[in-house]
Amino acid sequence: MAIQFKDETFRDDFTFSNSPAAIRRFPFPFHEDRYMYAVNIEPHAPGPAGTAYEHPIDVDEHYVAEMRDRALVLAEDPLRCQSLPHMTLAGWDVLELLMEAQAGSYPDHFTLERDGDRWHWINRPLGIDDTFTFGDHSTLLYGPMEYITRQSQGDFVIVDQRDGQLWMDAGMVTTQADWSLDFDIGMNFMEWHGPVPLAHELGVFDRALKFLLNIRQGAPVRRLNWTMTIHPRLDTSPENYHRWGPDRTAVTPDTVGDLVHLRVELQSFWRLPRSNAIVFPIRCYLISMNELVTIPKWARRLHRVLDTLPQELADYKGLSRYRADTVEWLSRFDDGAPTSPGFFPD
Amino acid sequence: MLVKGIKSRPVYATLAARPGRAHLFVAGGEGAAAILDLAAIAPRSMWADARIVHVPGASAGQEFGRQLAGLGVRSYDERPTITAALPLLRDWLDGARMGTQLYLAGTEVLIGRAMQVALDAGVDHSAIQAEHRGSLARRVQCVHCKGITEDVRTQPVRCASCGLMLLVRDHYSRRYGAFMGVNIDAEDPGDVPPIEEPFA
Amino acid sequence: MSSAAPKILVTTTEVTDVTPMIKRFRFAAADGGPLPSFSGGAHVIVEMHDGSVLRRNPYSLMSPPSQTSSYTISVRRDDAGRGGSRFLHREVGPGSTLTISRPVNLFPIDWRARKHLLIAGGIGITPFLAQMTQLLAAATPFELHYAVRSREQGAYVDELEELYGDRVSVYCGDRGTRVPVDDLVADQPLGTHLSVCGPTGMMEWVLSTARAAGWPEHALHHERFLAPASGKPYVVTLALSKLSVPVSEQQSMLEAIEAAGVPAPYMCRGGACGECETTVLACDGTMLHNDVFLSAEERASGTKIMPCVSRFEGRSLVLQR
Numbered sequence: 001m002a003i004q005f006k007d008e009t010f011r012d013d014f015t016f017s018n019s020p021a022a023i024r025r026f027p028f029p030f031h032e033d034r035y036m037y038a039v040n041i042e043p044h045a046p047g048p049a050g051t052a053y054e055h056p057i058d059v060d061e062h063y064v065a066e067m068r069d070r071a072l073v074l075a076e077d078p079l080r081c082q083s084l085p086h087m088t089l090a091g092w093d094v095l096e097l098l099m100e101a102q103a104g105s106y107p108d109h110f111t112l113e114r115d116g117d118r119w120h121w122i123n124r125p126l127g128i129d130d131t132f133t134f135g136d137h138s139t140l141l142y143g144p145m146e147y148i149t150r151q152s153q154g155d156f157v158i159v160d161q162r163d164g165q166l167w168m169d170a171g172m173v174t175t176q177a178d179w180s181l182d183f184d185i186g187m188n189f190m191e192w193h194g195p196v197p198l199a200h201e202l203g204v205f206d207r208a209l210k211f212l213l214n215i216r217q218g219a220p221v222r223r224l225n226w227t228m229t230i231h232p233r234l235d236t237s238p239e240n241y242h243r244w245g246p247d248r249t250a251v252t253p254d255t256v257g258d259l260v261h262l263r264v265e266l267q268s269f270w271r272l273p274r275s276n277a278i279v280f281p282i283r284c285y286l287i288s289m290n291e292l293v294t295i296p297k298w299a300r301r302l303h304r305v306l307d308t309l310p311q312e313l314a315d316y317k318g319l320s321r322y323r324a325d326t327v328e329w330l331s332r333f334d335d336g337a338p339t340s341p342g343f344f345p346d
Numbered sequence: 347m348l349v350k351g352i353k354s355r356p357v358y359a360t361l362a363a364r365p366g367r368a369h370l371f372v373a374g375g376e377g378a379a380a381i382l383d384l385a386a387i388a389p390r391s392m393w394a395d396a397r398i399v400h401v402p403g404a405s406a407g408q409e410f411g412r413q414l415a416g417l418g419v420r421s422y423d424e425r426p427t428i429t430a431a432l433p434l435l436r437d438w439l440d441g442a443r444m445g446t447q448l449y450l451a452g453t454e455v456l457i458g459r460a461m462q463v464a465l466d467a468g469v470d471h472s473a474i475q476a477e478h479r480g481s482l483a484r485r486v487q488c489v490h491c492k493g494i495t496e497d498v499r500t501q502p503v504r505c506a507s508c509g510l511m512l513l514v515r516d517h518y519s520r521r522y523g524a525f526m527g528v529n530i531d532a533e534d535p536g537d538v539p540p541i542e543e544p545f546a
Numbered sequence: 547m548s549s550a551a552p553k554i555l556v557t558t559t560e561v562t563d564v565t566p567m568i569k570r571f572r573f574a575a576a577d578g579g580p581l582p583s584f585s586g587g588a589h590v591i592v593e594m595h596d597g598s599v600l601r602r603n604p605y606s607l608m609s610p611p612s613q614t615s616s617y618t619i620s621v622r623r624d625d626a627g628r629g630g631s632r633f634l635h636r637e638v639g640p641g642s643t644l645t646i647s648r649p650v651n652l653f654p655i656d657w658r659a660r661k662h663l664l665i666a667g668g669i670g671i672t673p674f675l676a677q678m679t680q681l682l683a684a685a686t687p688f689e690l691h692y693a694v695r696s697r698e699q700g701a702y703v704d705e706l707e708e709l710y711g712d713r714v715s716v717y718c719g720d721r722g723t724r725v726p727v728d729d730l731v732a733d734q735p736l737g738t739h740l741s742v743c744g745p746t747g748m749m750e751w752v753l754s755t756a757r758a759a760g761w762p763e764h765a766l767h768h769e770r771f772l773a774p775a776s777g778k779p780y781v782v783t784l785a786l787s788k789l790s791v792p793v794s795e796q797q798s799m800l801e802a803i804e805a806a807g808v809p810a811p812y813m814c815r816g817g818a819c820g821e822c823e824t825t826v827l828a829c830d831g832t833m834l835h836n837d838v839f840l841s842a843e844e845r846a847s848g849t850k851i852m853p854c855v856s857r858f859e860g861r862s863l864v865l866q867r
Contacts, residue, residue, distance in 0.1 A: 079492075086657035089684065135683070162656055163472075163764045180489055186521045194355075194517055214813055214821050217582055217648045218551035238489045238528055242510060245532030274611055274680070276585035276654040321533065366760025367732065444734040445760035468660055468737025473762035 002108040005064040005125055011072075016232035018291050022061055026287050027052040028295075028343045029224040029264050033304040035313075037204050041211060044220040044268045051344070052266060056220070057101035058283055059109070059153060064125050066153050066175070066234065073174040073235050074150075079182040080237070081146050083158070083170035090158045090170065091145035092135055093272035094279050098148045123151055145170055154266075154283035157181075159189075161276060166212060168192055169277075175234040175284040177227045177263060178241070178318065196316065215271045215278060222268040225282075227317040228326075229263045232286045251322035256329035257290040260322060262302065289329065295345045299333035306330065355516040355525070358457070358478040363388035366447040369396040370438050372460045374428060375403035376479040377452030378410035384449075385417055397421045397438055399431045401456070428456050432463050439467035450476040455485050455497070458523030465520065482545040485524040486514050494524055499545045502530045502538060511538050514545070551648045553593075554581065558642040559616060564701045568669065569635055570620045572609075576643055580614035584649035586677030587769070590617065591647040591815060596633045599797075600805070603630040604816055606672040606769070607649060610679035617646075620701060622669040628776065628796045652818050653743070653769040655680065660737030662688035665725055665752055667744020671701060673769055674743065678710060689713050691730065693744065696720040727752050731759045743769040773816075774798035775836045777857045784808055784867040785827050799853035808867055810853065817855035824865050826851055831860010 008016045018026070047053025052060075073080055083091055099121055103112035113120040117134045128151065132139040140147050149156045149172035158170040166189040173181035184192045189209050215221065229236055230247040251259050266283040293299040306319075307327050314320050340346055361384045369392055373381050378400055385393070396419040402411055415422040425431040439446075448464050450457045457476045464474055486498045486505075493507025502511050505527060512527030519526070531538050556573035564570050575581050584607060594601040609618035624631045638644070653673050655662070662681060664674050671692055681688045690710065694700025696718050706714045717723040731740070740761065742752045749768050756766055776796050783790050784803065793802040800822055803810045813821035817837030826833070826849050835845050837852035844850050851858075851865070 089657065089680075160657070161654065162658075180526070182492070183487070183489060183517070183519050183522070183526055187519070210820060214819055216551050216650060216813070217584070219648075238526075240490075242490055242529040242532045245529065246535075248533055273583040273649075274585055275657070276588075276651045364760060365758050368760075439736060442736050444731065444736060444738050444765065446736065447760055468735070470762045470764045472764045473760075 003059065003061055003063070003106070006061050008062070008065045010065070010069045010232055010234040014231045014233070016062070016065070016286065018287055019061060020294075021050075023287065023291050023294060024345060025051050025060075026292075027224060027264050027266050027285055028262075028298050028301075028345075029226045030301050030305050031341060031343050033301055033339060034308050035305045036310075041208070041221045041223045041269075044222040044270075048344075052283075052285065053222075055101070055105035056268075057098060057105065057152065057281065058266070059102060059106050063153055067126060067151065069234055070150060070172075070174045077237075077239060080174050081149070081172045082181060082185055083143055083145050084186065087145075087158055087160065087170040087275075087277070088137065088143065090160070090272055090275035090277035090279070091143055093275050093277065094156065094158060095144040095148040096134070097270060097272070097279065098152045102152065126151060146172065152281075154281050157280040157282065158272075159278045159280060161213060161278060164213065165189060166209065166278065173237075176237055176282070177225075177229075177265065177284075178236055178238055180238045183238075212269060212278065215269055217271045217273055220268050220270040222266060225265040225267060227263050228319050228322075229261045229286065230259050230322070232261055232288070234284060234286075248318065248321045251325055253325050253329060256322070256326050257293075258288060260289045260326050260329075261286045262289075262292055289326065293330070293333045296333070297339050297346050299330060300335070300337065301339050303327060303330035303334040304339075355518050356454075356476075356520075358476050361449050361451060361475050361477045363392055364447050364475075366392075367395060367445040368442060369393075369447050369449065370435070370442075371396060371398040371449045371451070372431060372435055372456065373398065373414075373450075374401040374431075374452030374456040374480070377450075377456065377477070378402070378414055380451035380477045380479050381449070382410065382413055390418075393417045393419050395420060397423075399423045399425060399434050401425055401428055401431050401452070428459055432459060435460060435463050436467065439464065439469065442467075442469075446473070448474045450474065451479055453480045453483060454478060455483060455523075458485060458520070461520060462523045471520070484514065484545050485522075486512060486527040487519070487522050487524040488512055488527045490529060494522070495527065498525075499543050500541050501544050502541065503527065553645045553647055556581075556617070556644055556646055558638055558640055558644065561639055564620060565699050567699065568620055568622045568701050570608075570618060571634065571638065572616050572618050573644070573646065574616045581617055582648055583614055584611050584676075585651045585654055586611055586680045587653035587655060587673045588649035588651035588676070589653075589673075589814075590619075590649055592619075592630075592634075593645040594630060594633050594637075596629060596637070599629075600801070601628075601630045601633065602801075602815055603773075604814060606653075606676070608672040608675040611676055612679070612683075620669065620672050627773065650813060650819075652814055652816075653741070653767065655741075656739045656765075656767065657684075657686075658737070659686070659739035659765075661735060661739075662686065663730060663734060663738055663740045664688060664690045665727070665730075665740065665742040665744070666690065666692045667742075667748040668694065669701065670742075670744030670748075670769070671706075672743075674741070675702065675706075677741075682710070689715070691715050691717065691725045693717045693725050693748070694719065725752075727755045728759075731756045731761060739765045739767065741767040774801075774855045775834070775857055777834065778859060780831075780858050780860070780863070782858065783862065783864045785864050786867055793857070798855060799851075799857065803853060803867060810867060812854055815854045817852055820852075822852055822854045824851055824853055824867060825849060826863065827866050828862065828864040829858075829860070830862040831858060833858055833863070 052058050099112045103110040109124050111122040119134050120131045122129050155173045159166040160169045171181045264285045268281050270279050450460045484498045486495045488505040491508035495506040501514050510529045513530040515526045517526045555576040557576045559574050560572040562570045589604040589606045591602050605619040621631050621634050623635045742749050779794050781792050787808045791802050791806045813819045820839045834857040836855040
C-alpha cells in the first residue's frame, strides 16, 4: 500500500496542505472540551488502522517534503543536529530502531537486509541505497543518529539515563516548537523543562521523570503535546524567531482559516538496548483551521478549548496575539451541540 | 510578549569543606570573603592541600588577598581578570586526580566560566561547589547569532554581535556559562520596554 | 503502571560447572529467534516453578550484549538462601524451559567516563563480564580488580586474564591478598568512574573508602539489588482487593500478593527501582524497610513501602492494593 508523497514547502511560498485522508488521520489532541496539563502517557501500542497511531514510527504523505526542509535547515544551521561524544552507541541503537520500524511498516518504500554486521538499507522515496557495517562510523556518510534522522520525520532527542536523572545529550531538532537544542543540550530533565509554566507546581515533572526512568525495552510509551503556528512552518526555532515571530501579527479575522495551524506533537519514548539510553521521537503534524473545520466535532471542540485556555498557557504557547481572532472565527462552526468523548472524528 | 520569570536558573549554596586529596579555589572580588568564611569553620588540615587563584577586582580585594595568602595554602596566586585566571585552573586540573574538590566563589560570570573549564577537564559537576557573592551581572548568549554579550546588567540588552534587542531569560546553559537572550521586539519592531537594571 | 513488555520463553541449551559452587546456564529463545540485545550490567528476572512456589529472581547477564543467539548467567549456589539458586542448580538442565523478563539495567556503564575502575568480589564478576566486552569494543580504558577466595573458587579467572591481559588483577583470599582500594582510589585521573559489585560488606568498604578520599557520588556505581529478606510471618490486608494475605517466612510481601492473585507492578524485585511502591493506608506495628529507594522522609511518613524486599512486624498493615 504505497503512499503518494507530496511536493510542497514549509517556508517561503508555503504550499503545504493535507489531503482529505491526512486530515482524517490527524492526531487531534483534545479528548474533551477543556485542556489542562497531565502526565498523559499511555503505552505506545498499535492504534486503529488509518490513524497516525497505527505504526510504531509514522511515515506519511509529507515525508519527502519534510526531509527536504530538514536538509535546508541543517545546511543553514548545523547546530540543529548534535551528539555529545558519549552518545554514539545510542545513535546506533536509534539507527536500528528507525530502520527496522520503517522497513517493517512500509515495505513498499524501505528495505533493510542484515547479514551479521553488514547491513543494506534502501530508501526508495529519497533514492538512497547504502551498505554499511553496523557499529563502524567510518562506513556511513554521517554519524548514525544524523544518518537515520535525515530519513525520518519529526525531531529526535536522545537522553542518557544517569544519577537518577535524564540528560538531553543528543538530538536532531529541526521541527521544534520554539526550543533550542544547542542551548539545552547537556541539561537534565528538570533544567530543560524549566521554562514551562504551571507544570512544576503541579508535580507533573516529578511524576513524569519517575515514570520515564523505569521505561523498559519492548514497552514504549507515548503522549501528545500541542501548540499553534502561523503558516505551515516546521522550523519555528528560537534561532529563527526574529524571522517567524512577526507572522503572528499577520493574522486578521479574514486570514485565520488559511494562516492559523494547529500543531500537534506525537511524542514517544523508547528504551534503547545497547546504550540503555532513551530516544524520544517528537513527530510534528500541522493542520490549517480551514482543513480542521471539515471535521465538525473538532471544530466545536477546538473553539471551546481555545476559549477556556488559561492565559499563562496561551502566553507560553505563543497564541496570545491571535487567540481572540481564532476563537471568533471558530465560533461560526460551534453550534453548542455536545461533542463525543475521545479524539477521533465521529 | 515573551514569558518571563521561569524556573531553570541555577541556585547557589554556601561553600562547605568536603573530604579530598586536593582543594582548588577560584575566587573573584567579594568571593574571597566566602573562602575566609569557610576557613573559620573548616578543618585546618585541608589548607595544606589547597590552591587558590584570586581575581581581586576592586581595592577591598587587596585586604582579602593578604588574608587568603595567610591561610597556609599550598599556593596562592592573583590574576587581574577571570580570563587570566582560567589557564591556571586548567593547569591544576591537567595533573589532578580523582578526589579533587573544586570551590568557586564570586559573580555568576566567574562561576560559569570556571565551571566550563572544570567540566571540560572531566570534573563531575557534583564535585564542584559554587557560592555567589557580588554583582548579579550575567553573560548572555544571543540564541539568534550565538554571540555572547558580557557583563549584562540591564533588561533588555542589545546583542553585542548582531544588534538585536534581547529579552534576558532566566534559562541558563552550563555548557555556555550563559543565560539565553531572545529577540524582544520581533512581533512589534521598536516596541521595547523601558530598560531596567535588575542584574546590577 | 506495571510491566507491559512481553516475557521471553527460553530453552536451556547448556549447563556448565564453573567452580564447585557456581554453574553457568545458557539460554536460547524457545522460538529459535534472536534474543533482544542489551546493555552491559543488565539483568533478567528468571521465573521458576518450584513445586507450589513461584520464584522470580534477578540474575545479571554475563554474555556479550552483541551476541543475540543466547544469554548466559552464572549462579552461585546459596545454601542459606531462599531456594532460587538451589532450584536452578538442582532442577534446571539442558532442555528445561523457563520464562525470563526482558533485560533491565540498574547498573549501567556511564559512557562519559574517561576510564573505568571495576572492582568485583566473587560472583559479583558477572555484570562486568558483559560490560567489559562493550568497553573493549569502544576502546574505553578500564581496569578490573577481582577478589576471589582462591583461584579454584574464582569463576572465569583464566578466561579474564586471557581476554583482557594486564587490565586484570586477581586477588586470592587464600594467599592473603586483597584489593588495594586505598591506593587505587588515590591515584586515578579525573573522569574515572568506579563500579563495584560483590558482597554487601565489600561494596560498603570500597564505597566509603572512595568517598573519604573525596570521590563525588556520581562517579561511584554499585549493583544495588538486594534479595528479599526473610523474617517472621505476618498478615497484610489489601484494602482494594478486600483480602487478607499471609506472608510466610521466606516469602516476600510482593510474592504473597501475587500468590493471592492480585496484580501488582514490579520491575527489579530488588528494592532499587521504585516500580512496586505501594501506599500504606494504615499501620499498627513496624515496617521493616529493606529497600534503597524510599527517602528517609518517605519512610518516616509511614505512607509508603516497597513490597519486593520489605517486611512488617505487628498487628495490622493495610495496603492500597
